[in-house]
Amino acid sequence: MVIRPVRPVALVTDEESLPIDWDMPLLLKACEVIGLKTDVRSWEDADVDWSRYSAVLLRSPWTYVERLPDFLDWCGRITAHTLLLNPLSVVRWSLDKRYLADLAAHGVPVVPTAFVEPGEDPSRAVREFLAAHPRSEEIVVKPTVGAYSKNVQRFARSREAEAAGHVARLHEDGAVLMQPYLPSVDRHGETDLIYFDGAYSHAIRKSAMLMADGTVNVPTLESRRARDAGADERAVASAVLDAAASHLGLDRPLLYGRVDLIRGEDGAPMVLEAELCEPSLSLPFAEEGALRFAEALAKRLEWRSG
Ligand SMILES: Nc1ncnc2c1ncn2[C@@H]1O[C@H](COP(=O)(O)OP(=O)(O)O)[C@@H](O)[C@H]1O
Ligand SMILES: [Mg+2]
Numbered sequence: 499m500v501i502r503p504v505r506p507v508a509l510v511t512d513e514e515s516l517p518i519d520w521d522m523p524l525l526l527k528a529c530e531v532i533g534l535k536t537d538v539r540s541w542e543d544a545d546v547d548w549s550r551y552s553a554v555l556l557r558s559p560w561t562y563v564e565r566l567p568d569f570l571d572w573c574g575r576i577t578a579h580t581l582l583l584n585p586l587s588v589v590r591w592s593l594d595k596r597y598l599a600d601l602a603a604h605g606v607p608v609v610p611t612a613f614v615e616p617g618e619d620p621s622r623a624v625r626e627f628l629a630a631h632p633r634s635e636e637i638v639v640k641p642t643v644g645a646y647s648k649n650v651q652r653f654a655r656s657r658e659a660e661a662a663g664h665v666a667r668l669h670e671d672g673a674v675l676m677q678p679y680l681p682s683v684d685r686h687g688e689t690d691l692i693y694f695d696g697a698y699s700h701a702i703r704k705s706a707m708l709m710a711d712g713t714v715n716v717p718t719l720e721s722r723r724a725r726d727a728g729a730d731e732r733a734v735a736s737a738v739l740d741a742a743a744s745h746l747g748l749d750r751p752l753l754y755g756r757v758d759l760i761r762g763e764d765g766a767p768m769v770l771e772a773e774l775c776e777p778s779l780s781l782p783f784a785e786e787g788a789l790r791f792a793e794a795l796a797k798r799l800e801w802r803s804g
Contacts, residue, residue, distance in 0.1 A: 507534060507552055509536050509538050511541075511559060514560075520778075521557065522538065524782065525781065525792065527788065529795070531789065531792070540559075553580060553582075554581070555583045555795065556583065556589070560646070563648065570593075583798070584774055585748075588742070588752065591746060592773070594642050598675075600741070601745075604745065607767070608768055609680060610677060612675065612677075613674070614673065616672065616673060620666045623665060624639075624665060627676045634678035635681075636655065637653055639651050640674070640675055642672060647708070647715065649668060651708070680761075680762060682761045687704050688706075689702070689725055693754065695797065696751025697794075699787045700787045702722045704717055724783040730766070734768075739755055739757070754774075757769065758771040758772075
């Protein structure tokens with residue numbers, strides 16, 4: 499018999515993000531089905547007594563992008579009172595795309611990436627990156643900390659000066675990364691694979707977000723559809739989760755994680771992003787995924803109480 503924890507789980511969002519958290523209604527329903535008590539709470543609500551909860555599950559606290567130090571402080575405080583999921587070490591590591599270098603060091607195929615730290619010369623960095631990738635017709639410049647395609651831009655080789663200007667602007671807020679633009683995303687989109695407790699749950703196809711004319715789309719539901727991930731994609735995504743666990747010294751699989759892949763020109767999948775903090779899980783495209791998540795959460799809490 500499964501013993502459910504008496505204290506509820508806080509599902510963490512914020513007022514601005516809740517209306518666009520399409521996973522939340524499905525997750526709430528799934529938790530209710532299995533008898534797991536939940537409260538929806540904003541991380542920005544100073545009146546919440548977090549010690550009331552058996553766990554605090556990061557779901558859609560997406561205003562953190564503008565308030566990263568506050569959010570990390572808040573995560574630290576939560577950790578002192580209750581179980582933060584995913585744990586603080588995972589949150590810290592995965593919020594900064596410099597983790598791509600760690601994944602590459604573990605042998606995971608990642609999209610070729612160069613980092614440009616504040617203080618480095620943007621023009622020189624872009625020039626050297628273009629020289630190192632002579633076959634790339636376009637490059638992507640993005641902040642190492644970001645979400646929702648915010649400040650992600652695509653530049654043709656001929657727009658080297660504009661790319662350097664974008665690097666310089668982003669340096670006001672922190673480090674920057676550059677990648678070749680992978681054109682397969684225009685034809686095949688990216689594949690986002692969702693895992694619960696180390697096991698593959700489902701995947702979606704997400705359309706290209708960076709348009710050739712410079713328009714940047716936001717990843718709405720319309721840009722997604724269900725997709726069955728290939729065996730090669732599942733192997734890379736599993737390798738990402740294993741590498742993360744090993745890098746951070748975790749003793750059990752992550753409760754949840756999303757790995758985003760784009761295929762290179764040779765067809766091999768490469769890691770664009772590993773979302774291990776507060777990923778959108780595209781549950782509307784795989785409703786049984788919500789139940790798998792709720793079951794994995796319940797199991798995690800039993801382990802803890804056991
Ligand atoms: N190297 C790339 N090649 C092709 N498309 C890219 C590349 N990098 C980013 N993109 C596009 O930009 C979107 C946002 O970039 P991503 O790295 O996922 O950052 P974010 O954390 O903002 O989601 C992706 O979903 C993809 O459509
Ligand atoms: Mg993304």
